[in-house]
Amino acid sequence: MTFADKQAITEVLYRYARAVDRKDFDSVGRCYFDDAIDNHGGYIGTVDGLIEDMKIRHKTIDSSMHVISNILIDVNGDVAQAESYCLCYLRQERSGTNTAQTLATIKCRYVDRFERRRGEWRIADRIVVFDESREELVENVLPQSWVTSRRSFEDPVYTRVP
Template sequence: MSGLTEELAGLLDRERIRECVALLARGEDRRDAGLIRAAFWPEATVDYGLFQGDLDAYLDWVVPGSPAIPVTQHFLGQSVIKLLDGTALVETQVLSYHRIDTGEEERDAVIGGRYLDRAEKRDGGWRIARRTMLYDWQQDFGLSADWSKGVMGAPFSGDHYTGRAVGDHSTAFFGGRT
């Protein structure tokens, strides 16, 4: 393989890994077991500190998710990707927003951290074989805003503008596929 071809192959591999990580975050935000499963190899393991186990146990834990956390949103930052022979070590910065229903009120919290993923390439496709979450900080922002009223005093013209863990309008936007 020529130097340019190897370099282009590396760029494509890195982009496919980034897409895998992004689709996993999308699946977690929407509690979509299919999207989550597609990001991992079947024998994958995950360690979030709060949960540690295999993929099936993780899916049982994260889908449909806790009713006490009705909305999440993961913002992914830069990824450092070290390509090895058929594997990759990947660190991705993440900010995760969580709306937490305490039973008496809803609160907004954000966690800053990093995903450490060991990705493997098999039959031309990249998936995660092992994920570990590292937590760098957390902030409780207090009472949640009531989005049903609109934004900055202006009401929404429809009910599809606010995000939902299940039934998100963007799913219809993509035709039910991502």
């Protein structure tokens, strides 16, 4: 077990969060091995099925933020057990002329088995353990002149030239 292994696993967790939030589904897939199984609440199955499920569930979400924290990783050779906390903020698109939007806040944990294959750490098995989900009406009061996130490759994380 090395710090480099733990850092590589942590990076997968962070890349997963960014990929979901930007609807970069190819990158979501690269966080998992092809034969991985994900138990994601309403969906249990392969990563390909998870991505199709995400595409449907996230179709009407105009703002998504997954915050990963409290990451604990136990590495034993080429297998690692990881637990990480996640706060999800998912805001639904506006409907009609209504300025209020529904914001879902979900508290959960990712209980993951990572494996290192061909030198690369990825998720081999995930169980999402849910603690709480709540919804509230919110109104976005950010000035329109501010740079806002996009759930696409038009987000500044992809368009900003180094």
